[in-house]
Amino acid sequence: METDASEATAVSFPMIASLLQITRSVRLLSVSREDTKRTKAQVDVHFNWIFVLIIGAVILTFFLFVISRQKAVSDQRLAADVLADMELILTGQGISVGREDTVAIPELPLQFTCDDYGMLTMTRRIGNAVLFAPSSVESERLLTWTQEWDIPFKVSNLVYLTSPDIRYYLIYDPADDMATQFAKELNSSLPERMNKRMKSIREAITITDEGDDRVRLVYIFPAEERLTLPAGLRNLNDKAVSALAIRKDLAGADAYRGGASLGFYKKRGDQLEQDTIATPRGDRVGVYPSLGKGPLYGAVFADDFGLYECSMRKAIRRMKLIAMIHNQRANTLLTLASPRCVTYYSIAPFTSFALLNPDDLTNRIRAPGAVSELFSTAEILENLNRNTIRASCTTLY
Amino acid sequence: MQMAETIAVLLVFFIILGLSLMFYGTFQAGSVREAQKEQFEKEAIRIALLVSHLPEVVCSDNNQMTENCLDRLKLEAWSNLVAPGAPGDGPGTGGDEAFLFYQTDFRDSKVVVQEVFPETEQYIIYDNAPKDFKEMIPTYIPLTIRDPTKPPQSQSALGVLAVEVYR
Numbered sequence: 001m002e003t004d005a006s007e008a009t010a011v012s013f014p015m016i017a018s019l020l021q022i023t024r025s026v027r028l029l030s031v032s033r034e035d036t037k038r039t040k041a042q043v044d045v046h047f048n049w050i051f052v053l054i055i056g057a058v059i060l061t062f063f064l065f066v067i068s069r070q071k072a073v074s075d076q077r078l079a080a081d082v083l084a085d086m087e088l089i090l091t092g093q094g095i096s097v098g099r100e101d102t103v104a105i106p107e108l109p110l111q112f113t114c115d116d117y118g119m120l121t122m123t124r125r126i127g128n129a130v131l132f133a134p135s136s137v138e139s140e141r142l143l144t145w146t147q148e149w150d151i152p153f154k155v156s157n158l159v160y161l162t163s164p165d166i167r168y169y170l171i172y173d174p175a176d177d178m179a180t181q182f183a184k185e186l187n188s189s190l191p192e193r194m195n196k197r198m199k200s201i202r203e204a205i206t207i208t209d210e211g212d213d214r215v216r217l218v219y220i221f222p223a224e225e226r227l228t229l230p231a232g233l234r235n236l237n238d239k240a241v242s243a244l245a246i247r248k249d250l251a252g253a254d255a256y257r258g259g260a261s262l263g264f265y266k267k268r269g270d271q272l273e274q275d276t277i278a279t280p281r282g283d284r285v286g287v288y289p290s291l292g293k294g295p296l297y298g299a300v301f302a303d304d305f306g307l308y309e310c311s312m313r314k315a316i317r318r319m320k321l322i323a324m325i326h327n328q329r330a331n332t333l334l335t336l337a338s339p340r341c342v343t344y345y346s347i348a349p350f351t352s353f354a355l356l357n358p359d360d361l362t363n364r365i366r367a368p369g370a371v372s373e374l375f376s377t378a379e380i381l382e383n384l385n386r387n388t389i390r391a392s393c394t395t396l397y
Numbered sequence: 398m399q400m401a402e403t404i405a406v407l408l409v410f411f412i413i414l415g416l417s418l419m420f421y422g423t424f425q426a427g428s429v430r431e432a433q434k435e436q437f438e439k440e441a442i443r444i445a446l447l448v449s450h451l452p453e454v455v456c457s458d459n460n461q462m463t464e465n466c467l468d469r470l471k472l473e474a475w476s477n478l479v480a481p482g483a484p485g486d487g488p489g490t491g492g493d494e495a496f497l498f499y500q501t502d503f504r505d506s507k508v509v510v511q512e513v514f515p516e517t518e519q520y521i522i523y524d525n526a527p528k529d530f531k532e533m534i535p536t537y538i539p540l541t542i543r544d545p546t547k548p549p550q551s552q553s554a555l556g557v558l559a560v561e562v563y564r
Contacts, residue, residue: 044399044400047400048399048400048403051403052398052403055407071512077432080432084439086438087439087443088439088443090445091443091447094447094450095446095450112478125501127501127502128498128499128501128502150460152460153452153457153460154452154457154460155452161484163562198544305560317498319499320455321478321495321498322452322453324474324476325453325454325471325478326474326476327469327474328474328478329468329471329474331468332473332474332546333470333546336546338524347399354544363453381503385460386458389459394545394546395457395459397457397459397460
């Protein structure tokens with residue numbers, strides 16, 4: 001009604017009509033401004049929330065990244081500290097004999113290769129230390145042990161590493177007196193704190209998984225060529241089970257001094273298969289001769305033939321160098337010796353040790369007498385040294 | 398207006414965070430340097446310990462090693478054997494081969510045995526001192542040098558084992 005009246009007025013008074021038009025426009029404009037303000041405020045509130053969310057997510061991601069980096073860095077630092085301590089432990093163990101220690105370490109996988117050992121991405125060089133250890137240890141405690149290797153002169157200290165989470169079974173045939181005797185002797189010689197058990201060959205069939213990280217089966221003078229994996233260990237991971245067969249080569253010969261061979265085995269599926277390595281000549285070998293008590297104990301600790309052979313190769317290289325030093329020393333002594341001592345220095349067979357080829361030890365088909373020759377030479381040298389003491393001469397070694 | 402305030406707060410927050418990270422980074426770098434230094438000192442002790450117990454040079458009587466005693470004849474033989482370029486007795490024995498063998502243990506170091514009384518003589522056990530180095534830690538261990546060719550009363554001489562470790 002009002003509109004109609006104003007329209008009528010507008011028709012009668014054009015001036016008033018224009019004013020009304022302007023007023024309406026202004027009113028309409030002010031309404032639309034209020035709407036825009038309201039809408040803008042609503043958009044502002046929404047954008048604020050989205051902005052806060054994005055920035056929150058960015059900050060959260062940043063801190064998560066920092067935390068994960070810090071964890072990685074602290075793990076690496078821990079690994080570096082452990083490896084540095086391990087290096088000192090290895091040096092300490094390497095200079096004292098018959099020492100048995102338990103070392104607390106973080107429960108991170110400690111890997112051993114021929115030349116180095118490592119934790120996470122950090123590694124340290126083993127150097128010339130002759131170390132016998134499982135290829136991997138993951139435990140809170142590390143058991144270390146040292147023995148001397150004399151052949152007959154001192155060559156090196158042998159360092160052994162294991163953990164209480166690795167179980168060793170010494171398996172023997174009670175009907176075989178020599179095997180029983182050897183198993184008992186081995187059991188009493190190995191460190192007391194080592195997680196080891198003696199089992200007769202009949203009991204060995206009943207060996208089951210007791211939740212250990214690894215299981216190492218040590219067969220002493222087994223009659224069969226093929227080793228049987230106990231049924232209770234078949235479900236374990238292949239890497240968790242390994243075996244060693246100490247076989248007597250020559251009847252009557254000392255099993256520790258070249259009279260036995262050491263065969264390394266790994267679990268593959270339901271079977272124990274021989275662990276072999278390729279030689280520089282291209283053929284594959286999986287058996288090593290026993291070169292003394294220390295190296296035989298080493299075969300119990302090392303679960304990988306490649307690692308064992310490498311450690312023994314280092315020990316033999318060192319033996320050759322030490323033999324050369326003793327040889328030169330004997331030659332100097334010879335030039336200044338009194339007549340009663342001359343014989344001992346002139347015939348000391350150090351050169352036989354210096355010229356030993358480590359490849360001959362693993363290839364007894366090509367060099368059948370290498371091991372027995374080594375020990376017979378060692379015996380000659382031992383007698384000569386004893387005689388130097390009797391004759392009041394300077395000892396050979 | 399509210400948005401600008403939020404951005405300003407965030408800016409201040411990130412500046413403080415950046416400064417904290419810079420401070421932490423500097424602190425971390427310092428602690429890493431300290432750890433490296435400590436590691437280097439340990440390395441020096443390790444090498445000194447290793448040399449003083451080497452069966453290659455330590456005095457032995459019927460295979461019984463004598464602590465802190467080096468055999469003069471073994472030292473002479475060793476010097477001939479490990480010296481770079483020294484001839485060996487065959488392939489894989491002596492000379493450079495022997496030097497390389499011991500390099501894995503002694504790394505960048507110089508090991509010298511010095512007789513100080515009654516005579517003065519020097520035996521270089523190992524020398525792999527780099528020409529350019531940042532730092533060197535010397536370690537001296539007094540010991541006996543025994544000469545088995547001399548009469549028992551004059552066999553022992555006073556010596557010093559000097560181990561210099563470089564980095």
